[in-house]
Amino acid sequence: MTSLIRYTFFFLFFFLFQVFLARNVEIGAGMQLFVLPIFLMILPFNTSIFVMMSLGFLLGILADSLMNSYGLNASSLVLFAYFRPLVFSLFLPKDGYDNLKEPTLRDMGWRWFLLTYGLLLLLHLVWFFILEIFRLGEWLLILRNTFMSFVFSYFVALVLQLFFRKQNV
Amino acid sequence: MKNLVAFLIRFRVFLGFLGLQLLCFMVYFQFVTYPRTVFMTTASKVNGSILEGKKTFYDYFLLAQTNNKLQAENAQLRSVTFDNYYKLQRPEFYKNDTLYRQSFRYISAEIIRASSQQRNNYFTINAGQFQGLKQGMGVVSQNGVVGVVYKVGKQFSLVKSVLTSDINLDVIIGKNEIRGILKWNGKNPKIGSITGVSRDIVVPRWSEVRTQGATGIFPKGLLLGKVLTKRSMEDQSLWDIDVLFSEDLKNVHSVYIIRSLIMEELKLLHKDIPFDNQ
Numbered sequence: 438m439t440s441l442i443r444y445t446f447f448f449l450f451f452f453l454f455q456v457f458l459a460r461n462v463e464i465g466a467g468m469q470l471f472v473l474p475i476f477l478m479i480l481p482f483n484t485s486i487f488v489m490m491s492l493g494f495l496l497g498i499l500a501d502s503l504m505n506s507y508g509l510n511a512s513s514l515v516l517f518a519y520f521r522p523l524v525f526s527l528f529l530p531k532d533g534y535d536n537l538k539e540p541t542l543r544d545m546g547w548r549w550f551l552l553t554y555g556l557l558l559l560l561h562l563v564w565f566f567i568l569e570i571f572r573l574g575e576w577l578l579i580l581r582n583t584f585m586s587f588v589f590s591y592f593v594a595l596v597l598q599l600f601f602r603k604q605n606v
Numbered sequence: 607m608k609n610l611v612a613f614l615i616r617f618r619v620f621l622g623f624l625g626l627q628l629l630c631f632m633v634y635f636q637f638v639t640y641p642r643t644v645f646m647t648t649a650s651k652v653n654g655s656i657l658e659g660k661k662t663f664y665d666y667f668l669l670a671q672t673n674n675k676l677q678a679e680n681a682q683l684r685s686v687t688f689d690n691y692y693k694l695q696r697p698e699f700y701k702n703d704t705l706y707r708q709s710f711r712y713i714s715a716e717i718i719r720a721s722s723q724q725r726n727n728y729f730t731i732n733a734g735q736f737q738g739l740k741q742g743m744g745v746v747s748q749n750g751v752v753g754v755v756y757k758v759g760k761q762f763s764l765v766k767s768v769l770t771s772d773i774n775l776d777v778i779i780g781k782n783e784i785r786g787i788l789k790w791n792g793k794n795p796k797i798g799s800i801t802g803v804s805r806d807i808v809v810p811r812w813s814e815v816r817t818q819g820a821t822g823i824f825p826k827g828l829l830l831g832k833v834l835t836k837r838s839m840e841d842q843s844l845w846d847i848d849v850l851f852s853e854d855l856k857n858v859h860s861v862y863i864i865r866s867l868i869m870e871e872l873k874l875l876h877k878d879i880p881f882d883n884q
Contacts, residue, residue: 457660460721463856465795469723486619494626498633503653505721505728505764508633515630519623568634570725570792572771578725578792 444480451476452496456503464589467582471590473500473510474517474561475597478554479541482525482534489518506569513565517557528553542598554594562587654718654762658732661718672859679748710825712862713737718762722769722795722856729753729765731861739763744823744864750853751775751817751830752861768830769795769855776820777830779803779847780813786847788815788830795855797834800847807845809836815849822869 451472459470477493497511504510525534528549538544540553562583570579614621665672715733733739735758743755745765753773756766766773768790775788777800784807786800803809813833819826834848 463723465723467723487622490622490626494629497630501633502650503656505719505730506724507637508630511633512627512630515623515626519619575792 440481447476447479448492448496452500455500460504466585467578468585468589469582470593471558471562471565471586472593472597473497473514474554474558474590475594477514477517477521478557478594479539481536481539483536486518486522489521490515493518509565509568512568513561516564517561520557520560524553524556527556541601542595543601550598551595555591558591558594559583559587562590650759650762654730654732654759657718657730658762661716661732668859675748675860682748709866709868711865711867713739713865714860714862716860717858720767720856720858722767725792726770727767727795727855728756728770729767729858729861731763731765731863732761733863734759734761734763736761737863738865739863742823743866745861746824746828746864747853747858747861749829750851751824751828752853752855752858754823755863765861767855768798768851775824775830776818777815778818778826779809779815779833782807783818784809785818788849796851798831798849798851800849801839801844803845803847805838805843805845809833809845809847811835822866822872824864 455470455472459472462470473496476496477489480489480492493514494511497514498508500506501508501510525540530549540550542550563579566579566582566586570582713733715731715737717729718732719730721727721729729745729752731745739755739758741755741758745752745755751768753765753767753770754775755763757764768775768788770790771792773788773790777786777788778784779786779800784803786803788798788800790798800815811833815830815833817824817826817828817830829852831849831851834850836845836847838844839846
């Protein structure tokens, strides 16, 4: 029960963070901040993939309706949820995943978190910008936006992870 | 039947994924292809009021700035009054008792949400059907052209900003009124690009770019920006001209929507242009 409340809090936190804060950060040169994927990342290891995809869709479509990105975030988050088990099995520790642990920096360590989240975020962003720009002739723009946003969002995700690290919830 | 069920069970994850993606694409293409639907965008009532609440909060930080801008604009408007009128060249018919007829009217609105980082950018403004807005009306601020009304809700509307790939505004450059088409390449929100100008025409640097007014959406001669640089396009005998926008599109807060009183007449006329059937 407590975990349900906890994840509801995370859902609302990342939603509000994305819509009211991340959208207003305008640095230029294609840098955009994506924090919604962190929510899908930190769901427990034994979460059903259907639950994950539905939550991704819901979170994405809610954020989209407030940001005029019409289904782009939803689509990318569903992709993120779909690939999460695959990427997790790529970086499987020797004795498998412990269901008591969580897929966070605190529980799984630097190397594991950097690799899995990096790969998943990259997938998410490539998919997002290909859909948004929708023209392969502008592949340079897709590449630039993906790279700049990746660096920025990756950094902020790590800072947020460190922020929640001390807190023993 | 048994095989079908087995197939469905085996690929249930992928099918679920496909189903949700289809749903996303439906939302996406509904937005792109049917500009009338307001559902799930910031032009809808629920989302609009959420954003307006946020806007009223942020407004307090900008009160002084907005005031200055409005004062400057008032002063300018007092000195220039006949810009939006055209002369009726019929001195014989004096019955109207006037020489000028108004062809554009302005409706004021506030921007409650804006973006300038995406490939195609939209503004949400707090005026809609109640204020008499219609799809396709022009939107300007005091410093220049901002965009065109894209979707109209009851109280809010969505404006397609000049920072979109297919805005295609017809513009004129400099004193010689060279004609071109304005687009945006998605790289820098301060710079737009003009195509369609032949390379044998001299385009001086810093010449002003203004609206052409051919479609009747905007009056002729509204400022858009200045020519920054020009490059020759590959494989074509055309210039690729960079324009520095006169309005800082990251910091627009109040705009005017132009209601054109001559557009219907222009549309009717243009309908009669015969097609060449060769």
